[in-house]
Amino acid sequence: MKLMIVDDSNIMRRRIERSQQFEELELVGTAGNGVEAIELFKRTDPDVVTMDLTMPRMDGIECISLLVALKPEVRILVVSALADKATAVEAMEKGANGFLNKPFTDRQLNEAIAELMR
Amino acid sequence: MLLSGTDRRRQLITAGVGTVLTLVMGLVLFVGFRIATEMRANIAALQTASTLQTYPDDITRQLASLRDRLEARAYSGQALEDLRGTVRRFDRQLKELNATGYVHSQELTRALQLWQEYGPVIEPVVSFNGQPYVDSDTAGSTLSRDGRTHYAEVKRAQLFATDNSRTLQVQLATLATSLQRDASGAAARLRTLLSIGVLAALVLAAAAVWFQFTRARHERAAREAQDQTRDILMTVREGFFLLDAEYRIGSVWSDALTHMFGRKDFAGLTFEELLKNLVPASTLATATKYIKLLWGERAHENLMKSINPLGQLEITMDNGHGGKETRYLQFDFHRVMGPAGIKQVLCAVGDITSSVLLARELQESQDNANAQLDMMLAMMHVDPLQLVSFLDGAETGLKLVNTILKEPARTDAEFRKKLSGLFRELHSIKGEASALSLSSIASRVHTLEDIVSELKKKAELSGNDFLPMVLKLDELLAHLRSVREMAGRLTALKEGAHAAPAAALAAVPAPAPVQPAAARAPQQFARRAEDLVPTLHALAERLAQDQGKRFKLKLAGLGDVPAHYVGTVKDCLIQMLRNSAVHGIESPEIRQALTKQDVGVVSVAFQKAADGFELVFEDDGAGIAPDTLKAAAVRRQLVSEDEAAAMDTRTAMALIFRPGFSTQDGISMDAGRGVGMDVVARSVYALGGKIGVSTHPGRYTRFKISLPAGAASSAVA
Numbered sequence: 001m002k003l004m005i006v007d008d009s010n011i012m013r014r015r016i017e018r019s020q021q022f023e024e025l026e027l028v029g030t031a032g033n034g035v036e037a038i039e040l041f042k043r044t045d046p047d048v049v050t051m052d053l054t055m056p057r058m059d060g061i062e063c064i065s066l067l068v069a070l071k072p073e074v075r076i077l078v079v080s081a082l083a084d085k086a087t088a089v090e091a092m093e094k095g096a097n098g099f100l101n102k103p104f105t106d107r108q109l110n111e112a113i114a115e116l117m118r
Numbered sequence: 119m120l121l122s123g124t125d126r127r128r129q130l131i132t133a134g135v136g137t138v139l140t141l142v143m144g145l146v147l148f149v150g151f152r153i154a155t156e157m158r159a160n161i162a163a164l165q166t167a168s169t170l171q172t173y174p175d176d177i178t179r180q181l182a183s184l185r186d187r188l189e190a191r192a193y194s195g196q197a198l199e200d201l202r203g204t205v206r207r208f209d210r211q212l213k214e215l216n217a218t219g220y221v222h223s224q225e226l227t228r229a230l231q232l233w234q235e236y237g238p239v240i241e242p243v244v245s246f247n248g249q250p251y252v253d254s255d256t257a258g259s260t261l262s263r264d265g266r267t268h269y270a271e272v273k274r275a276q277l278f279a280t281d282n283s284r285t286l287q288v289q290l291a292t293l294a295t296s297l298q299r300d301a302s303g304a305a306a307r308l309r310t311l312l313s314i315g316v317l318a319a320l321v322l323a324a325a326a327v328w329f330q331f332t333r334a335r336h337e338r339a340a341r342e343a344q345d346q347t348r349d350i351l352m353t354v355r356e357g358f359f360l361l362d363a364e365y366r367i368g369s370v371w372s373d374a375l376t377h378m379f380g381r382k383d384f385a386g387l388t389f390e391e392l393l394k395n396l397v398p399a400s401t402l403a404t405a406t407k408y409i410k411l412l413w414g415e416r417a418h419e420n421l422m423k424s425i426n427p428l429g430q431l432e433i434t435m436d437n438g439h440g441g442k443e444t445r446y447l448q449f450d451f452h453r454v455m456g457p458a459g460i461k462q463v464l465c466a467v468g469d470i471t472s473s474v475l476l477a478r479e480l481q482e483s484q485d486n487a488n489a490q491l492d493m494m495l496a497m498m499h500v501d502p503l504q505l506v507s508f509l510d511g512a513e514t515g516l517k518l519v520n521t522i523l524k525e526p527a528r529t530d531a532e533f534r535k536k537l538s539g540l541f542r543e544l545h546s547i548k549g550e551a552s553a554l555s556l557s558s559i560a561s562r563v564h565t566l567e568d569i570v571s572e573l574k575k576k577a578e579l580s581g582n583d584f585l586p587m588v589l590k591l592d593e594l595l596a597h598l599r600s601v602r603e604m605a606g607r608l609t610a611l612k613e614g615a616h617a618a619p620a621a622a623l624a625a626v627p628a629p630a631p632v633q634p635a636a637a638r639a640p641q642q643f644a645r646r647a648e649d650l651v652p653t654l655h656a657l658a659e660r661l662a663q664d665q666g667k668r669f670k671l672k673l674a675g676l677g678d679v680p681a682h683y684v685g686t687v688k689d690c691l692i693q694m695l696r697n698s699a700v701h702g703i704e705s706p707e708i709r710q711a712l713t714k715q716d717v718g719v720v721s722v723a724f725q726k727a728a729d730g731f732e733l734v735f736e737d738d739g740a741g742i743a744p745d746t747l748k749a750a751a752v753r754r755q756l757v758s759e760d761e762a763a764a765m766d767t768r769t770a771m772a773l774i775f776r777p778g779f780s781t782q783d784g785i786s787m788d789a790g791r792g793v794g795m796d797v798v799a800r801s802v803y804a805l806g807g808k809i810g811v812s813t814h815p816g817r818y819t820r821f822k823i824s825l826p827a828g829a830a831s832s833a834v835a
Binding site for chain 1: 400404421425
């Protein structure tokens with residue numbers, strides 16, 4: 001399965017990349033905003049996406065809508081520090097499969113990805 | 119109750135066995151009916167065949183009789199009639215036997231064939247209807263011509279019958295035997311069938327009994343399960359209910375729900391109706407969307423718990439005693455899956471009030487610990503005397519706040535006057551605490567200020583509105599006491615640190631008498647005179663802003679204040695500065711009207727004097743009128759009217775140093791507490807100094823404090 005990481009924080013992108021322990025997940029690329037994410041998605045056709053919500057140019061919610069429109073079976077895990085639950089629920093309504101709060105431990109991340117791939 | 123797989127299989131087997139046995143019973147009855155019908159036909163045929171066996175002999179015998187009668191010229195009519203009847207019956211019954219269709223034996227066929235052969239010879243006989251005799255007198259009765267023909271036919275028929283009757287009889291006997299065998303066979307089959315039927319009936323009855331027993335057992339188990347479910351729902355502390363696709367609550371829920379929501383009408387209630395008066399509309403809308411996500415296939419249940427908008431819900435309910443209470447509820451949602459997908463959503467509601475309050479207490483405890491640490495660190499940078507002075511002032515101020523709170527008030531105006539007094543006093547304490555970087559005190563006072571601010575916004579005020587302040591005030595006073603205690607420990611710590619090297623150097627081995635640490639602290643540590651300047655400027659700025667006054671503070675020589683006088687000098691200056699800002703300096707409008715400079719001047723000068731030090735404090739304000747002081751002293755019952763009248767100007771001016779004196783009837787933040795100049799005077803006297811005041815109404819007020827050159831003998835109170 002192919003993995004794409006979307007987060008405007010370079011540190012967070014590297015953190016997710018290093019922490020995930022699934023051999024069957026091949027990282028096809030990372031994006032720092034929604035626009036980059038869409039371009040990368042079209043090029044690499046990932047199966048699993050971790051998605052930040054608050055990002056420049058295009059936020060996560062809009063990006064999720066577009067990704068799901070492009071590939072309905074894509075699995076999206078929102079990884080965000082957002083405190084506003086209404087926005088988090090909106091992200092799920094747009095098609096995200098799950099939500100992981102920042103900050104998170106490696107174990108929490110891997111359990112969430114495992115649940116996502118189930 | 120849910121049926122297990124084994125139970126379901128057992129029911130299916132029971133139903134299958136019952137169906138098969140019923141079908142077997144039906145088949146047995148049907149076949150039995152067929153066999154019985156066949157048997158009845160066989161028996162009828164057998165009876166007929168048995169009867170028919172006698173007819174050939176009867177016919178032969180009757181033909182012989184007829185012949186005999188014809189030969190004897192006797193009356194033959196009856197014999198012919200008997201023969202005719204026998205032949206007709208035999209013919210009819212034989213044909214009927216054939217017509218039933220039940221008999222298809224060769225014997226019957228042969229019998230029929232043989233009987234057909236009888237026909238040509240016997241038919242002329244039985245169809246004879248002429249007169250066989252001719253009577254004459256001579257010959258008597260003789261055969262007539264027809265009679266002779268008839269006689270010949272009878273004779274021929276008799277011969278034929280004699281030759282064939284035995285054969286016909288054997289055929290009919292064989293037929294009867296065959297029919298009897300068939301009947302016996304049918305009877306045996308019927309017996310077997312009935313046995314099978316009885317057996318099937320027994321098995322069916324046994325199956326019915328077993329089924330009934332099983333059903334009773336299952337019903338009992340179901341009742342027990344229902345009882346257990348009811349017990350669980352009555353006992354469990356969580357509220358459980360199911361939501362259908364239209365977000366309606368099902369017909370079963372746990373009793374805890376009743377206590378949590380104070381209602382019992384849950385069946386059919388929508389989730390929105392359950393919560394609409396308990397949570398904000400926006401939260402409810404988000405919660406509804408959240409539940410909708412659970413009905414969808416896309417969202418992973420385990421990956422959306424962290425965004426549950428009802429994870430910690432604060433609700434206010436009637437406590438059943440006429441009051442209100444706040445509870446914290448936690449809603450948890452789980453999909454209930456069926457063979458066709460999501461059937462329902464299980465909602466579990468937990469009362470987490472204790473956990474939330476405990477977490478808060480822990481947090482508060484942590485905050486307190488942090489605050490104490492901050493306070494310790496802050497106190498290490500504050501002059502102990504200054505700190506003690508602040509604590510005294512703050513405690514006095516808070517006691518005043520308490521007094522204001524206790525003052526009777528009825529009208530809204532009175533309540534608002536209270537609020538104004540409280541706000542100014544609190545704001546003053548907060549400002550001083552902030553100036554000393556005592557953030558834990560400042561933040562607590564700020565909380566009180568917030569309460570006052572909120573009350574100010576209320577349209578109508580009542581005494582109950584002030585109750586929360588009393589609690590917070592007690593907390594603050596307790597905190598001040600702990601700060602004071604900490605200050606004492608800190609001072610002792612510092613003293614210990616300083617005393618150790620001193621003891622090592624001391625030539626006298628005997629230790630010095632131990633004094634209370636707090637009492638010795640002011641003499642042990644150097645004070646920072648340079649801190650006075652910014653503190654006083656900040657205070658002046660605040661006072662000017664609060665009082666709507668404009669004045670300039672001129673400070674001179676404060677850098678020369680000896681360390682052991684810094685605290686006292688500061689306390690004195692703070693108090694005198696307050697007095698000037700409130701009583702002395704006039705408002706700009708008044709100053710203009712009096713043709714004075716818009717901006718007043720407060721000057722402070724510290725300098726060495728011949729026998730020590732001199733601190734001069736002066737403002738160019740309104741001055742003090744002796745008569746005003748006398749009137750205030752009388753109002754406060756510090757002196758009688760007579761005494762006041764007898765006072766000269768010097769004695770009258772000395773009134774301001776008496777405890778409890780204030781010219782301000784109303785309460786204000788910076789004056790009017792009755793704890794002003796008396797504290798200053800006591801501080802000065804304690805150091806062995808003197809204080810004097812001179813004034814000129816409309817022009818100035820000047821305080822002169824003289825302090826001895828040597829160290830003070832005791833700490834300032």
